[in-house]
Amino acid sequence: MNFEQIKEINNSSAMPTYGRYDLAIAGGKGAVAKDFDGKEYIDFTSGIGVNCLGYADEGWADAVAVQAHTLSHISNLYYCEPTAKLTNELTKATGFDKAFLGNSGAEANECAIKLARKYSYDKYGEGRYEIITLNSSFHGRTMNTLTATGQDALHPACFAPYPQGFVYCDKDIDAVKGAISDKTCAIMMEMIQGEGGVIPLEKDFVNAVCALAKEKDILVIIDEVQTGIGRTGTLLAFENYGIKPDIVTLAKGLGGGLPIGACLCTAELGSVMGAGTHGSTFGGNPIVCAGASYVLSKVNSPDFLEDVKNKGEYMRQKISAFKNVKSIRGMGMMIGIEVENKTGSDVVKKGIENGVICLTAKTLVRLLPPLNITNEEIDLGLERLKEVIEA
Numbered sequence: 001m002n003f004e005q006i007k008e009i010n011n012s013s014a015m016p017t018y019g020r021y022d023l024a025i026a027g028g029k030g031a032v033a034k035d036f037d038g039k040e041y042i043d044f045t046s047g048i049g050v051n052c053l054g055y056a057d058e059g060w061a062d063a064v065a066v067q068a069h070t071l072s073h074i075s076n077l078y079y080c081e082p083t084a085k086l087t088n089e090l091t092k093a094t095g096f097d098k099a100f101l102g103n104s105g106a107e108a109n110e111c112a113i114k115l116a117r118k119y120s121y122d123k124y125g126e127g128r129y130e131i132i133t134l135n136s137s138f139h140g141r142t143m144n145t146l147t148a149t150g151q152d153a154l155h156p157a158c159f160a161p162y163p164q165g166f167v168y169c170d171k172d173i174d175a176v177k178g179a180i181s182d183k184t185c186a187i188m189m190e191m192i193q194g195e196g197g198v199i200p201l202e203k204d205f206v207n208a209v210c211a212l213a214k215e216k217d218i219l220v221i222i223d224e225v226q227t228g229i230g231r232t233g234t235l236l237a238f239e240n241y242g243i244k245p246d247i248v249t250l251a252k253g254l255g256g257g258l259p260i261g262a263c264l265c266t267a268e269l270g271s272v273m274g275a276g277t278h279g280s281t282f283g284g285n286p287i288v289c290a291g292a293s294y295v296l297s298k299v300n301s302p303d304f305l306e307d308v309k310n311k312g313e314y315m316r317q318k319i320s321a322f323k324n325v326k327s328i329r330g331m332g333m334m335i336g337i338e339v340e341n342k343t344g345s346d347v348v349k350k351g352i353e354n355g356v357i358c359l360t361a362k363t364l365v366r367l368l369p370p371l372n373i374t375n376e377e378i379d380l381g382l383e384r385l386k387e388v389i390e391a
């Protein structure tokens, strides 16, 4: 098929939920994507933070293929080696006690919401179910996680009624104090609000929230769906803040290109979700877990993470010297660029014409390159991006 044929059959058969750019990718290697005419692009998006080892990483593809030839699925009624191995590796790598595996970021957050509510119910009884989230946050598209998302624009009347039990506040400790009531069981936040505009939380604010939460036995849930698995130069972004949350959620990069979600919790919460309280048909799928184990074995190494930090810093320095760049935000290889005379979407469209693929985050340009992108790929991509931003 050529691009026009793909576009035509897609538009005539798929629900029009996505505003797609005029591009279809046929394949790729590392950070280089190729379209159906053979044109190459430097991909600074990793499929929105998913392909953290780039396209067609040999080790990841082998791990997935071997598992596909051995056992593709069995169900959670039985034990399964790649699934057991991944939960063990995840808890060891992160210092959490238990993990639940699902298929997406939203599902990881759904598990976190249920876990927080049940912990509170078991300990305090009915009525302590509210979860505080921050304005400009993004936590997913299921009804609960959409409601948890602190963006009015994503809560149109057509989807009402929304579930109860979510309260929003600004990134200000007094606002958090004001939002807490005798109904509060948890506060959920991203360390860097990704979809909300690449907005890192202030360290003092995060530490004050955690101290307050501890005092009131309110659980701290950190949504690391976008920031986790090395994206910010540490395995988990909250390590940069010196905190230890009760629950952390992961997805995107953990799968390296296959759908996964993980909800991890401390020992105190480890036995809250007993048999029958939660589940997922595909959660912990052996093929997905084999790929995720491979990703974790690569990313969770001091040299790899140091490299992410250095490459992120290098990109930031180069971009800040571009004409028309107003400001740069983010951490590691999660980069938000505010451009003087263009919207993020103008830059993305022109970037595609110029052979570089970027993302937007609100009005910003957002970059989430593969974590193992080479220096040559960075330089070529930035050269192309510079031409677009400076035009």
Ligand SMILES: Cc1ncc(COP(=O)(O)O)c(C=O)c1O
Residues within 6 Å of the ligand: 103, 104, 105, 106, 107, 109, 138, 139, 140, 141, 190, 194, 195, 223, 224, 225, 226, 227, 251, 252
């Ligand atoms: C911070 C955060 N949480 C949750 C989600 C939802 O993840 P998914 O699309 O895998 O359900 C996203 C997706 O962008 C995200 O960035």
